[in-house]
Amino acid sequence: MFLSCFSPFNYKELVLKAVLWFLMVTITLVYPFFQPKRDNSIFRFPPLGLGYMASALREHGFSVALVDCTFLNHKQALEQIRRFKPKILGFYSMFSMKQTTMKLAQSLREDCQLLVAGGPLPTLDPEGFLDVFDVVAVGEGEETIVEIANCVEQGLDISGVRGIVYKVNERPVYTAKREFIQNLDTIPFPSRDLFDNHSYKAYYSKKFGYTTTPIISSRGCPFSCDFCSRPVFGQNLRVRSPENIVAEADEVERLGYEQVWFADDCFTLDKTQVLRVCDLILERRLNLGWECLSRVDTMDLDTAIQMKKAGCKRVFFGIESGNDQVLKIMRKCVDVFQARHAVYAAKTAGLEVGAFFIVGYPGENDKTILDTIRFATELPLDYLSFTLPYPIPGTPLYDHIKHISGLSTSNWEENKNWSLIRHKLLCDSGFSERKLKFAIGKAQLQYRCRKYVGETGYNIIGRPFERVTDWAFTKLK
Ligand code: B12
Ligand code: SF4
Numbered sequence: 001m002f003l004s005c006f007s008p009f010n011y012k013e014l015v016l017k018a019v020l021w022f023l024m025v026t027i028t029l030v031y032p033f034f035q036p037k038r039d040n041s042i043f044r045f046p047p048l049g050l051g052y053m054a055s056a057l058r059e060h061g062f063s064v065a066l067v068d069c070t071f072l073n074h075k076q077a078l079e080q081i082r083r084f085k086p087k088i089l090g091f092y093s094m095f096s097m098k099q100t101t102m103k104l105a106q107s108l109r110e111d112c113q114l115l116v117a118g119g120p121l122p123t124l125d126p127e128g129f130l131d132v133f134d135v136v137a138v139g140e141g142e143e144t145i146v147e148i149a150n151c152v153e154q155g156l157d158i159s160g161v162r163g164i165v166y167k168v169n170e171r172p173v174y175t176a177k178r179e180f181i182q183n184l185d186t187i188p189f190p191s192r193d194l195f196d197n198h199s200y201k202a203y204y205s206k207k208f209g210y211t212t213t214p215i216i217s218s219r220g221c222p223f224s225c226d227f228c229s230r231p232v233f234g235q236n237l238r239v240r241s242p243e244n245i246v247a248e249a250d251e252v253e254r255l256g257y258e259q260v261w262f263a264d265d266c267f268t269l270d271k272t273q274v275l276r277v278c279d280l281i282l283e284r285r286l287n288l289g290w291e292c293l294s295r296v297d298t299m300d301l302d303t304a305i306q307m308k309k310a311g312c313k314r315v316f317f318g319i320e321s322g323n324d325q326v327l328k329i330m331r332k333c334v335d336v337f338q339a340r341h342a343v344y345a346a347k348t349a350g351l352e353v354g355a356f357f358i359v360g361y362p363g364e365n366d367k368t369i370l371d372t373i374r375f376a377t378e379l380p381l382d383y384l385s386f387t388l389p390y391p392i393p394g395t396p397l398y399d400h401i402k403h404i405s406g407l408s409t410s411n412w413e414e415n416k417n418w419s420l421i422r423h424k425l426l427c428d429s430g431f432s433e434r435k436l437k438f439a440i441g442k443a444q445l446q447y448r449c450r451k452y453v454g455e456t457g458y459n460i461i462g463r464p465f466e467r468v469t470d471w472a473f474t475k476l477k
Contacts, residue, residue, distance in 0.1 A: 051190025304349035322375025354383030
């Protein structure tokens with residue numbers, strides 16, 4: 001059996017493949033996120049997008065490496081990247097990673113033939129990356145990166161590649177638009193062997209007592225929330241077939257993970273699809289827990305019960321505000337009543353519930369912020385997060401703020417990681433950063449106090465605290 005693999009025919013084929021492999025362009029994909037020293041943000045995931053691109057490249061015979069900086073320091077990252085001697089270096093980037101991306105790429109300028117950037121922020125602001133990068137990919141990267149690699153391999157110029165921006169004589173050149181991939185089932189599963197599964201498993205086991213990794217089951221979101229940026233996948237929802245999703249979940253289970261994080265913008269947008277995925281998970285007897293993001297208008301008791309049966313542990317809602325006027329400003333297209341209803345539906349089904357809120361949105365006043373804190377801390381939540389409004393380029397919020405007051409800063413890195421109130425105010429929203437951090441600190445204390453002492457205990461200890469801090473909040477400048 002062993003010898004038959006080396007029959008003269010197979011041997012020649014093997015040598016040919018090896019030679020071809022050496023002639024192929026080596027691409028190293030880089031995820032330039034460095035875990036902050038004082039790390040309080042709890043979610044850490046391997047870069048799915050780069051995993052997808054690696055698979056597309058491999059399918060076309062290219063050799064690929066992936067360097068995820070999450071568990072590395074700057075020096076280690078540089079060493080790893082250089083060790084692969086890549087001809088093409090492809091960087092992922094987003095809003096919170098621009099400075100690191102530019103700095104790291106700049107240090108590697110002389111180490112490769114072509115520097116390519118892609119991801120949400122390069123898609124929104126390609127020209128903002130062209131000072132360091134040779135090419136910026138706009139939108140989905142699977143087809144684009146393969147075409148770029150083919151051009152480099154064959155010595156062709158890249159002007160025929162759709163969905164890219166590059167400079168000619170210092171001027172940006174935009175090629176034709178890259179269309180969305182319509183049938184998501186045709187995309188090979190992400191190359192999970194290139195992820196640092198060991199470190200992610202260790203991270204989650206230590207922090208939560210279970211291991212988890214992401215899968216994305218759909219692309220796109222039809223809503224238009226004021227603060228949300230969806231540059232890569234756009235507004236049309238495209239879903240994978242339930243069979244395709246569950247086959248990937250099966251692969252994840254075989255890799256030894258205990259849970260899956262569905263990284264969809266909103267996993268519950270299409271109820272029929274969610275129920276079919278749940279049925280299939282049950283049919284296949286997958287032994288995997290899972291979590292997902294949802295919208296409050298896409299959650300009802302039936303769905304929640306079915307999700308629970310199929311292994312869903314926790315669902316997260318972007319509720320954002322406890323005041324209907326502010327929800328209107330945010331264009332959430334939901335109200336506080338729906339939010340309460342969804343949270344109770346999920347809790348009744350036995351799911352854990354997490355929620356995200358924003359405080360200090362432009363247009364808010366002291367009362368609306370206190371409404372949000374009261375509403376959020378009264379809900380039976382298992383996880384609660386408050387953030388400041390982040391004006392991400394390309395969003396109506398960004399345009400609005402730029403128009404009325406200008407931005408305090410457009411660059412944000414996750415470096416200030418102070419306990420529960422690690423946020424940085426990037427824009428003038430009518431409140432000082434100090435006041436908003438006070439609001440977040442107060443809200444977290446109320447939430448924790450209620451959780452630990454219960455409703456009766458809260459009435460004794462919590463209520464007086466709430467009244468005093470409400471008053472103090474209104475007095476703060
Ligand atoms: C999971 C997730 C996270 C995870 C981790 C992300 C990770 N490791 O990838 C966590 C929870 C930690 C997170 C945190 C944050 N996130 Co987030 N996150 C997501 C989410 C929901 C899914 C990411 C994903 O897996 N996508 C699926 C893959 C397949 O898509 P992709 O990564 O975009 O890759 C494709 C293309 O971009 C392109 N591509 C990507 N890289 C490259 C590289 C090259 C060379 C090329 C050619 C192409 C290319 O090809 C890929 C395949 O088609 C996205 C929303 C979304 N739909 O993508 C938001 C999103 C990326 N996050 C966002 C934001 C704002 C944040 C936070 C700043 C939120 C906050 N307020 O704290 C933080 C930042 C923390 C940090 N680490 O810096 C924004 C980014 C907006 C922007 N314009 O930059 C998004 C788009 C959400 C949104 N709608 O606003 N996030
Ligand atoms: S916040 Fe969620 S629902 Fe709103 S547009 Fe963004 S992804 Fe869609």
